[in-house]
Amino acid sequence: MHVVVNAATSADGKLSSRRREQIAISGEADFERVDRLRADSDAVVVGAGTVLADDPHLTVKDADLRDQRVEDGEAANPVRVVVDSKARTPVDAEILDDAAETYVCVSEAAPVDRRMDLANRGAELVTAGDDRVDLLRAFAALQEAGLERLMVEGGGELIFSLFEDGLVDELRVFVGPKVIGGRDAPTLADGEGFVEDFPTLELESVERLDDGVLLTWQAGGR
Ligand SMILES: NC(=O)C1=CN([C@@H]2O[C@H](COP(=O)(O)OP(=O)(O)OC[C@H]3O[C@@H](n4cnc5c(N)ncnc54)[C@H](OP(=O)(O)O)[C@@H]3O)[C@@H](O)[C@H]2O)C=CC1
Numbered sequence: 001m002h003v004v005v006n007a008a009t010s011a012d013g014k015l016s017s018r019r020r021e022q023i024a025i026s027g028e029a030d031f032e033r034v035d036r037l038r039a040d041s042d043a044v045v046v047g048a049g050t051v052l053a054d055d056p057h058l059t060v061k062d063a064d065l066r067d068q069r070v071e072d073g074e075a076a077n078p079v080r081v082v083v084d085s086k087a088r089t090p091v092d093a094e095i096l097d098d099a100a101e102t103y104v105c106v107s108e109a110a111p112v113d114r115r116m117d118l119a120n121r122g123a124e125l126v127t128a129g130d131d132r133v134d135l136l137r138a139f140a141a142l143q144e145a146g147l148e149r150l151m152v153e154g155g156g157e158l159i160f161s162l163f164e165d166g167l168v169d170e171l172r173v174f175v176g177p178k179v180i181g182g183r184d185a186p187t188l189a190d191g192e193g194f195v196e197d198f199p200t201l202e203l204e205s206v207e208r209l210d211d212g213v214l215l216t217w218q219a220g221g222r
């Protein structure tokens with residue numbers, strides 16, 4: 001399995017504002033790059049916080065890229081995955097429409113009626129962990145289901161946990177020309193934060209894109 005974390009941050013490292021509303025940080029060229037990365041992935045993964053804040057669709061936007069996937073014998077869109085311990089994903093969420101398969105990774109703490117609602121909407125449920133989704137087990141289940149190329153699109157809580165569990169292979173960050181500020185605004189990696197054994201990264205490339213910069217790092221573990 002290969003896990004790429006992709007995100008866009010403001011120049012001051014925020015994923016969005018303290019209101020947690022979706023903000024277009026990427027420009028046209030970066031959104032096109034993200035679309036190509038989605039098209040090259042088996043699954044696009046987000047946390048429940050991103051689903052509740054953004055109601056994302058997580059599909060490939062360019063019809064030519066979808067056609068190419070179909071020509072290659074794949075579904076038009078990659079599988080969508082939500083990491084959602086308590087099964088809080090709303091049943092009318094965009095990610096549950098029929099544009100692609102959707103997996104919801106829940107914990108044992110997810111209420112049974114919520115799990116049934118999601119299953120009735122066509123979601124594949126993966127149960128891993130007691131109170132919180134056990135990411136190592138959940139990702140192993142995704143791999144078992146044939147999902148090898150994973151792209152994680154955030155948010156900051158999920159990205160932190162993935163680094164904590166040593167699950168990140170590559171980090172791609174578009175740093176855009178905005179200052180968002182706010183001590184409560186989400187950053188690239190939130191969670192508890194590290195105080196030792198900081199994950200290390202190896203810089204692979206730096207590319208000027210739109211009015212920002214794309215940084216590509218290989219993750220070296222903790
Ligand atoms: N600019 C960008 O590229 C992007 C920006 N965003 C922005 O980020 C914000 C959302 O980020 P954030 O609030 O951090 O939410 P996340 O998408 O990271 O989701 C966090 C939630 O995931 C659930 N979860 C389940 N298991 C785990 C686990 N093992 N580790 C971590 N989380 C787990 C938790 O909820 P529970 O316990 O209920 O399961 C947790 O609260 C929004 O404002 C959105 O707009 C998001 C993506 C990309």
Ligand SMILES: Nc1nc(O)c(N)c(N[C@@H]2O[C@H](COP(=O)(O)O)[C@@H](O)[C@H]2O)n1
Pocket residue numbers: 006007008022023024025026030031034046050054055056057058059153154
């Ligand atoms: N790459 C990127 N740049 C930005 O500026 C962003 N705000 C985001 N957000 C992510 O994209 C998701 C929306 O996807 P859809 O357009 O609905 O398919 C959003 O939920 C964030 O994960 N990404």
